[in-house]
Amino acid sequence: MTPKENAYETSSWLFIGPSKINGFGLFSRSSILSGAVIGQLGGIVMRTANKRTIQIDHHRHLCSDHIDFVNHNCHPSAYISVVSEAIVLNALEDIVGESDEITIDYNCSEYSLAERFMCRCCQNPNYVAGYEYLLQTYQRDYLRRINRFALPHLVQRARVD
Numbered sequence: 096m097t098p099k100e101n102a103y104e105t106s107s108w109l110f111i112g113p114s115k116i117n118g119f120g121l122f123s124r125s126s127i128l129s130g131a132v133i134g135q136l137g138g139i140v141m142r143t144a145n146k147r148t149i150q151i152d153h154h155r156h157l158c159s160d161h162i163d164f165v166n167h168n169c170h171p172s173a174y175i176s177v178v179s180e181a182i183v184l185n186a187l188e189d190i191v192g193e194s195d196e197i198t199i200d201y202n203c204s205e206y207s208l209a210e211r212f213m214c215r216c217c218q219n220p221n222y223v224a225g226y227e228y229l230l231q232t233y234q235r236d237y238l239r240r241i242n243r244f245a246l247p248h249l250v251q252r253a254r255v256d
């Protein structure tokens with residue numbers, strides 16, 4: 096398998112490789128320290144969510160093909176933040192180059208996911224449906240754990256709803 100180069104516009108050190116979770120995933124050639132910026136994703140701003148979107152504010156979603164390669168993990172190595180109309184990937188923990196997959200928690204990417212799925216990272220798979228589903232099913236421990244890095248507009252909306 097030839098790694099796909101330059102998966103992200105800003106970072107040539109990122110590559111797509113075989114994932115232990117699902118198909119292919121995103122990796123870094125060099126190690127990244129916790130808290131560091133991994134890369135930035137641009138895309139098309141849309142009014143509705145689909146399986147390739149990240150919610151960038153209350154009513155808008157950024158669609159990018161690269162999101163296909165960022166796998167979900169209930170204990171992710173990275174989280175996303177939004178800077179104007181781009182998505183920034185940040186390391187949540189130290190990521191070892193070539194071996195640690197860069198993953199995010201999809202429950203933190205959309206209030207309500209367009210395509211819901213069972214996770215492949217846990218022995219007892221979790222149903223991944225978005226931030227709203229965690230609220231509706233009273234998964235307080237999960238919410239407490241992710242609230243420090245969940246997108247602020249998801250947390251805010253949860254308080255309003």
Ligand SMILES: [Zn+2]
Binds near residue numbers: 168216220221
């Ligand atoms: Zn899981």
